[in-house]
Amino acid sequence: MGLDMYAMITEEELPQSVDFKKPIDAVELHYWRKHPDLHGWMEGLYSGKGGNGSFNLDPVVLTNADIDQLGTAIERNELPQTDGYFFGQSLGDEFxxxxxxxAKARKAIADGYTVYYDSWW
Structure with a gap:
């Protein structure tokens, strides 16, 4: 058991930016295993966009602006330290x-895809 984290892409235009029904055509763009600091950043984004679930299997859309903010946080080493029962720990070698x-998310958005983050723990 542990924190599995996914960036997914879809051709569908999603009806809202959080807590939507996951599209059947979604394809994995990126995968992380037990990188809780990134997950903590995504959870903040989810809450900021109005999400009110447990953020376990609760998706959040990533826009160009979100990707830019995340890129800045990564480059400045400003991902929030995040802990959880099954999360493990970010090791600092994920940069x-x-x-x-x-880069993959920016290209996918430029190619017309919707990018979203999902996780399971």
Whole structure:
């Protein structure tokens, strides 16, 4: 058991930015395992967009502006320290992988896809 984290893409235009029914055409764009600090950042985004679930299997859409803010937080080492029962810990070696995700997300959005984050713990 543990924190599994996914960035997904879909061609569907989603009806809202949080707590939507997951599209059947969704494809995995990126995967992380037990990177709780990134998850904590995503949880803040989810709450800021009006999400009120447990943030376990509760998705949140990532816009260009969100990706820019996340990229800045990663580059400045400002992801919030986050703990959870099954989360493990961010090790500090995720920087290159996180930036690779940022590049893939920007390209997917530019190509007309909707990008969203989902997790399961």
């Amino acid at each position: 290159a992988d996180d930036l690779a995700f940022i």
